[in-house]
Amino acid sequence: MTGNEAVNKAGNEAENAAANENTRSTVRFGQYAPASRVIVHLSDPHLLADGKRLYDALDVEANLLQALDQVERMGIVPDALVFTGDLTDLGEPDAYRRLRAHVEPAAARIGAPIVWLMGNHDERAVMRTELLGLAASDEPIDGVWDFGGLRLIGLDSTVPGWHHGELTDAQLDWLRSILATPAPLGTIVAMHHPPVPSPMPFFDILELREQDRFAEVLRGSDVRAILGGHLHYSTSGTFAGIPVSVASATCYSMNLSLPPYEVNGMFGGQSFNLVHVYEDGITHSVVPLGDHQTAATFSAEFVERMAALTPEERLEAFSRKR
Numbered sequence: 001m002t003g004n005e006a007v008n009k010a011g012n013e014a015e016n017a018a019a020n021e022n023t024r025s026t027v028r029f030g031q032y033a034p035a036s037r038v039i040v041h042l043s044d045p046h047l048l049a050d051g052k053r054l055y056d057a058l059d060v061e062a063n064l065l066q067a068l069d070q071v072e073r074m075g076i077v078p079d080a081l082v083f084t085g086d087l088t089d090l091g092e093p094d095a096y097r098r099l100r101a102h103v104e105p106a107a108a109r110i111g112a113p114i115v116w117l118m119g120n121h122d123e124r125a126v127m128r129t130e131l132l133g134l135a136a137s138d139e140p141i142d143g144v145w146d147f148g149g150l151r152l153i154g155l156d157s158t159v160p161g162w163h164h165g166e167l168t169d170a171q172l173d174w175l176r177s178i179l180a181t182p183a184p185l186g187t188i189v190a191m192h193h194p195p196v197p198s199p200m201p202f203f204d205i206l207e208l209r210e211q212d213r214f215a216e217v218l219r220g221s222d223v224r225a226i227l228g229g230h231l232h233y234s235t236s237g238t239f240a241g242i243p244v245s246v247a248s249a250t251c252y253s254m255n256l257s258l259p260p261y262e263v264n265g266m267f268g269g270q271s272f273n274l275v276h277v278y279e280d281g282i283t284h285s286v287v288p289l290g291d292h293q294t295a296a297t298f299s300a301e302f303v304e305r306m307a308a309l310t311p312e313e314r315l316e317a318f319s320r321k322r
């Protein structure tokens, strides 16, 4: 998928933006206006053919469906569901078909377009034919999407046959040409290999290489955030002065509480991120997978009552210690 094809595939972003405006709260309880755009950032589902379990133990499909179910139950209409790679574990055709069969209907119900990005466990040609409905090719799967003025650039940071990451000269030239024209709400770059160091030493072998070349293209641009995956734990940092946010995996997460050289996967701690785009900033909020007991909920009547109060009355009703 080239950038232009991706723009065309994004299609109904204007309709989505309009729908979002309707569903977002118009009541302002604090100093910030509601986020103008919301992205659900998921990563590393690592699906296998025939619904097989990862390591013969982990039901990765159930975990993905759990994540989608949680998004659906939020009752929001995000601008996009962005998957930052390692969509499959082995690049098998059936794994992509199963991914498509699970995610496309959920995304349709949620009302959000899907952005699929390559990870080192994926295979470009198979992903093109089985997931994207495109002709087979081993060219990078990069793309540009426009979500009501918020530009999202997806970069394929994978190297065929390897697990580390790279961006080619052609990709960096392409990125530079896109960024030459700023977008109304700025740009988010999404990619599998995040340009941040890891406290887990072995991950640095699998890092994005020659990051200075990437930084040079980003400096001075309108890029407001970089979304990544690959690490299987939630982390954040900065790169070329730009905030970087890594979503953990939906399949399994890394147990960072082990000594650094012993860190490995654990069947817990999975999550996805909610990316809220405000006028002056972007937040990345981690949503743990799983149906945990809820402490309390607010009734619709309570919300209405709070909305009807003045800011001073609201402070009195909600902030004063009893």
Ligand SMILES: [Fe+2]
Pocket: 044, 046, 086, 119, 121, 230, 231, 232, 249
């Ligand atoms: Fe992964």
Ligand SMILES: [Fe+2]
Pocket: 086, 119, 120, 121, 192, 229, 230, 231
């Ligand atoms: Fe990865």
